[in-house]
Amino acid sequence: xxxxxxxxxxxxxxxxxxxxxxxxxxxxxxxxxxxxxxxxxxxxxxxxxxxxxxxxxxxxxxxxxxxxxxxxxxxxxxxxxxxxxxxxxxxxxxxxxxxxxxxx
Numbered sequence: 001x002x003x004x005x006x007x008x009x010x011x012x013x014x015x016x017x018x019x020x021x022x023x024x025x026x027x028x029x030x031x032x033x034x035x036x037x038x039x040x041x042x043x044x045x046x047x048x049x050x051x052x053x054x055x056x057x058x059x060x061x062x063x064x065x066x067x068x069x070x071x072x073x074x075x076x077x078x079x080x081x082x083x084x085x086x087x088x089x090x091x092x093x094x095x096x097x098x099x100x101x102x103x104x
Contacts, residue, residue: 006030006047011058015102019095024059026051028098034090036064040071065092 008026015025028034029051033041037048050063050071064071068082087093 004031009053009060012053013059015098015100016096018097018099022093022096024054024057024061026053026060027100027102028096029060029062031098031100034062036086036090040064062086062090062092 006027008030013023013025015027016023029037030047032046033043033048037050038044041049043049048062052061052063052066053059054061064086065083067079068074068086069076069079072082074082091097
């Protein structure tokens with residue numbers, strides 16, 4: 001069994017169980033980059049450059065979904081469309097699919 005150390009914000013929520021709703025813990029994106037991030041940033045290992053901490057929400061979020069124009073160089077008129085396409089591609093909102101075991 002391999003182990004890897006990732007550093008997350010101290011206020012990040014605990015990782016949910018696989019299949020449970022995403023709570024913005026950031027573990028998945030800190031470990032590896034999703035298919036969209038792999039194409040955009042040309043990296044597989046994490047942390048994903050688009051992983052953003054939201055102070056107001058005390059959770060992580062995907063910058064590709066939250067600010068696609070910034071990360072993809074798109075005009076504002078295409079941002080909503082790009083966010084919908086990216087969310088579908090990476091199955092955002094479908095539940096946690098990260099099977100990493102987390103130790104505090």
